[in-house]
Amino acid sequence: MSQEIMRSTVVPIIYLVSTVLFIFGIKQLSKVKTARRGNALAAVGMLLAIIGALLELGTVDYRWIAGGMVLGTVIGATFAIRVQMTAMPEMVALFNGFGGIASALVAGSVYWDTVVQRAPAGTVYEALGTDEAITVMLSILIGGITFTGSLIALFKLQGKLKKGQPILLPARHYITFGLLFGSFVFGGLAVAATASDSVVWVLALAAVSLILGILLTIPIGGADMPVVVSLLNSYSGVAASMAGFVIGNPLLIIAGAMVGAAGLILTQIMCVAMNRSLLNVLVGGFGVADGAGGGGSDEYTSVTSCGPEEAAMILENAESVIIVPGYGLAVAQAQHAVRELADMLKARGTKVTYGIHPVAGRMPGHMNVLLAEADVPYEELLEMDVINSEFKNTDVVIILGANDVVNPAAMKDPSSPIAGMPILNAHEARSVFVVKRSLSPGYAGIKNELFEYDNTMMVFGDAKKVLQGLIAEVKDL
Amino acid sequence: MTLGPLLIGIYVFVLAGFVGFEMITKVPPTLHTPLMSGANAISGITVVGAVAAATTGAPTVANILGVLAIVTATINVVGGFLVTDRMLRMFGKKKKPKALKPGAESVAAQGREAVSK
Numbered sequence: 001m002s003q004e005i006m007r008s009t010v011v012p013i014i015y016l017v018s019t020v021l022f023i024f025g026i027k028q029l030s031k032v033k034t035a036r037r038g039n040a041l042a043a044v045g046m047l048l049a050i051i052g053a054l055l056e057l058g059t060v061d062y063r064w065i066a067g068g069m070v071l072g073t074v075i076g077a078t079f080a081i082r083v084q085m086t087a088m089p090e091m092v093a094l095f096n097g098f099g100g101i102a103s104a105l106v107a108g109s110v111y112w113d114t115v116v117q118r119a120p121a122g123t124v125y126e127a128l129g130t131d132e133a134i135t136v137m138l139s140i141l142i143g144g145i146t147f148t149g150s151l152i153a154l155f156k157l158q159g160k161l162k163k164g165q166p167i168l169l170p171a172r173h174y175i176t177f178g179l180l181f182g183s184f185v186f187g188g189l190a191v192a193a194t195a196s197d198s199v200v201w202v203l204a205l206a207a208v209s210l211i212l213g214i215l216l217t218i219p220i221g222g223a224d225m226p227v228v229v230s231l232l233n234s235y236s237g238v239a240a241s242m243a244g245f246v247i248g249n250p251l252l253i254i255a256g257a258m259v260g261a262a263g264l265i266l267t268q269i270m271c272v273a274m275n276r277s278l279l280n281v282l283v284g285g286f287g288v289a290d291g292a293g294g295g296g297s298d299e300y301t302s303v304t305s306c307g308p309e310e311a312a313m314i315l316e317n318a319e320s321v322i323i324v325p326g327y328g329l330a331v332a333q334a335q336h337a338v339r340e341l342a343d344m345l346k347a348r349g350t351k352v353t354y355g356i357h358p359v360a361g362r363m364p365g366h367m368n369v370l371l372a373e374a375d376v377p378y379e380e381l382l383e384m385d386v387i388n389s390e391f392k393n394t395d396v397v398i399i400l401g402a403n404d405v406v407n408p409a410a411m412k413d414p415s416s417p418i419a420g421m422p423i424l425n426a427h428e429a430r431s432v433f434v435v436k437r438s439l440s441p442g443y444a445g446i447k448n449e450l451f452e453y454d455n456t457m458m459v460f461g462d463a464k465k466v467l468q469g470l471i472a473e474v475k476d477l
Numbered sequence: 478m479t480l481g482p483l484l485i486g487i488y489v490f491v492l493a494g495f496v497g498f499e500m501i502t503k504v505p506p507t508l509h510t511p512l513m514s515g516a517n518a519i520s521g522i523t524v525v526g527a528v529a530a531a532t533t534g535a536p537t538v539a540n541i542l543g544v545l546a547i548v549t550a551t552i553n554v555v556g557g558f559l560v561t562d563r564m565l566r567m568f569g570k571k572k573k574p575k576a577l578k579p580g581a582e583s584v585a586a587q588g589r590e591a592v593s594k
Contacts, residue, residue, distance in 0.1 A: 022519055026500050029515045029561075035508055036565040039515050043558040046522065053525040060532035068531060068544045072551025079552070080559035085567075091560050092514045095521075099553035103523040105546035109530035113539035131483040233517050240523040245486050247526045253486055254493040255522040261497030262516045266509060365510040372567035381507070 003058050014052035015251040021045030022255055026262065032378070049251055085373050086330040089363040093154040093229045096236050100146025103239035104206070107139030107246050111202060115195045124198045125191050135245035137187035137205060142239040144209025145216065149232050152217035153225050167218040173283075176215050183208045216282070224281050226363045227270045231278075234263025270359065276421075300439050303451055305458040308469030311433050315470070316477050318395035320351040322387065324426055325367045326360050328401010328436065332463035335374035338400060341467055342376070344474050353380050355387040355397075355424050357405035388425050397429040400463045401436060407448040417446055432456040435466045511564045518557025524550035 022045045028038025054065075076095070083091045114120075115127050125133040155161045169175065183205055190201035220228055237259025244252025271278050315321065323338060342352045354376065360367045368381055382390075391397065399406055406426040409416040426432055427450050434456060441447060450456055459466050480488070501512070527550050530543030 023496065023500070026497075026512075026516065026519070029512050030500065030505075030508060032505065032508065032568055035511060035568065036562065039511070039558060039561045039565055042515060042519055046519070046524075046554055046558070049522060049525050050528070053528045057529060057532055061534040063534060064531045064540060064544050065528050065547060068527075068547030069551050072548040073555045075548070076552035076554070076556030077559055080556040080563065083560065085563075088510060088514070088560065088564060091556070092510070092517055095514075095553045095556045095560070096517050098549040099517060099520045099523065099557075102521070102527060102546045102550035102553060105542050105549065106523055106526040106530055109527075109539045109542035109546060112542060113530070113537075117537060117539055131486075230513055233513055233520070236517065237520045240520045241490055243523050243526045245483075245490075247529060248482060248486075249525060250486070250489050252522055252526055253489050255519050257490045257493035258497035258500075259516045259520040261494040262501045263513070265498055265501040266513055269509070363510040363513070365507050368507040369510055369564050369567060378507075378568065 006055055006058070011052045011056045014048055014055070015249075018045040018049040018052065019251060019254050021048065022258065026258065052251075084333075085335075085370060086333060088369060089226065089229065089361075089366065090154050090157045092363070093150045093157060093225075093232070096229065096233050097147045097150030097154070100143045100150060100232070100236040100239050102143070103236065103243040104140045104143025104147065104209075106243045107136040107143070108202075108206070110246050111136050116199060119195050121195075123192055123194055127195060130191075132246050132248075133191045134187075135242045137190060137202075139239055139242040139246055140202070140206055141183050141187065141209045141212075142235055142242060144206055145213040146232050146235045146239055148210045148213030149217045149235070150213075150229070152214055153228050153232065156217070156220075156222045157225050157229075159222070161218070166221045169215070169219075172215065172219060176212070179208050179212050179215065183212065219283075220281065226359065227267055227278070227281050229363070230263055230267040230270060231282075232263075234260050234267060237261075237263055300447065300451060303439065303458055304454075304456065305460055308459065308466060308473050311457070311459055312470055312473030312477065314431055314433075315345065315350075315396055315474060316348075318345075318350055318431075320353075320390075320394045321345055321396045321398065322353050322355050322391065322394050322426070322429065324355045324357070324360075324397060324399045324402050324406060324424055325371065326357075326400060326402025326405065327366075328463050330361055330366065330370055331401065332465075334400065334462075334464035334467050335370045335376075337464050337467035337471065339371070339374040339376050341471050341474065342380075344471060348474075348477075353382050353387065353390070355384065355391075355426070356381050357384055357402070357424050358422075360402055360405055384422060384424055391425045391428040394429040395431065397426045397432045399426060399432065399434045399436075400467075403436070403441070403448055404446075406450055407446070408453075409446070409449055412449075426450065427453055427455070430455060433459050435459045435461065435463050437462060507568070511561050511568075514557060514561040514564065518554055518561060521550045521553035521557060524554055 021041050025038045025042030025045060028034035028041060079091060115124055120127045128136065186201045186205040186208060190198045190205060193201055217228060237256045241253050241256025241260060244256055267278060271281060345352050356367050371381060404418055406424050407418060408427050410418045410421040410423045413419060432455055434451060451458060524547060527543060527546035531540050531547055533540055
């Protein structure tokens with residue numbers, strides 16, 4: 001078969017099949033039963049796409065390509081296999097950053113090859129074509145923002161960078177808009193400049209895009225990082241799409257646009273769950289006291305605490321128990337311990353369910369993944385809308401390392417920073433145990449009045465240790 | 478009406494975007510993280526562009542940028558699909574009659590120690 005037929009017919013058909021596999025893959029990823037197959041289908045689509053790309057190249061020097069792919073595979077697989085289940089959000093952020101920078105690098109490489117190395121007379125848009133010249137600049141801009149933005153999100157999720165608290169520079173909005181405006185100016189100058197003059201503008205654009213990624217992410221608090229990662233995921237899709245325009249490849253345009261749209265809609269879903277607008281999240285500074293700190297003082301006055309022994313005695317007589325997991329469960333790696341406690345209670349005839357807040361943990365579905373790892377039956381995990389009417393008929397609620405998502409201030413105090421955020425109505429239960437290491441505030445940085453309620457008892461300690469204590473006590477009952 | 482390559486590209490971009498929107502509107506929250514991760518792996522499709530950017534053996538700037546793009550995009554693709562599969566494997570697990578995981582028995586034992594301390 002001639003190389004010509006290969007390029008004009010075979011490769012486009014391979015790309016089409018790969019596009020269809022991506023669509024089926026994402027479709028199946030959205031149902032619990034088929035999700036794993038969907039992921040595999042998308043991976044097969046990716047493999048086909050890479051085979052197509054290699055066929056399209058024909059006879060070239062494959063050594064660098066092979067070396068790059070082997071290195072990338074080893075690094076990617078090592079990360080993916082070794083990461084703890086609890087650190088999944090961080091992993092998604094990291095991979096996302098790599099995807100973003102890859103698109104920027106592709107654009108940079110095309111630019112460098114066509115404009116700098118061949119050094120044609122005339123302007124950049126004449127050398128690349130106007131469309132390609134513009135999309136090269138957009139690719140660099142969006143890819144660069146995605147890269148540093150994702151890295152900052154990663155650090156914030158790890159609790160580094162001022163423990164994930166927002167970092168607010170003075171006049172940050174002006175700086176950000178100034179830089180964004182500057183990036184357009186640099187990009188425009190690069191497109192219009194002669195080949196030799198354009199290098200400095202392209203480098204300036206790359207530098208500004210990397211700084212923008214940092215500045216756009218640091219004012220946003222750690223609790224909002226899922227939203228940011230989701231949005232950056234959308235960006236990396238758009239960056240891939242722009243790279244598709246640069247090299248004239250519809251597969252990149254389609255796959256990138258689908259991911260871009262998917263990331264955007266997922267971002268929107270998360271914002272709705274927190275009752276906040278996307279703009280409100282992105283402006284940042286959430287959780288930093290603005291002086292009007294919601295009426296009450298931040299000090300706790302009447303907190304009751306107890307140990308595992310007393311808690312076990314109350315659990316003994318409970319007919320129904322709801323467990324509300326939060327990020328503390330993930331930190332303590334207590335998913336197996338909680339399952340064991342639930343099994344013991346169930347063996348005693350107690351009804352045990354789990355109340356999952358849509359933004360519990362650091363990612364939507366974070367708690368589901370974690371509890372699934374410990375073999376907690378899927379049907380015991382109930383979403384907020386389903387379980388909220390159950391709390392008032394429930395004997396005991398055990399809150400494991402969750403805080404803001406059960407703070408009644410969201411309903412009662414209109415001046416609270418989290419006012420209007422939907423919460424789990426844990427306070428309506430007869431008894432509430434809050435398992436927490438200390439009285440320190442959650443990511444929203446505010447006091448939780450639930451801790452002072454008469455029906456609430458604090459059980460201080462690491463979630464796993466407390467659960468182990470409870471398990472031992474319940475065994476002795 | 479004849480469409481130039483840029484316009485065809487824009488058509489494709491817009492329509493593919495709508496396909497993405499339609500697919501994501503019907504996903505249970507449980508699958509949001511795996512879905513985000515899987516979609517993220519697909520955005521590594523830029524590896525297809527990257528291989529075309531590293532086709533000479535010469536250590537030119539363009540080639541080095543291309544190889545870096547291949548490495549980073551491949552990390553995104555391989556890591557992304559593997560991590561997604563790891564998450565989904567947990568949902569796929571059937572309720573096996575196996576009593577407890579090997580480590581689980583010791584959880585209670587550790588707890589006993591923790592309490593007696």
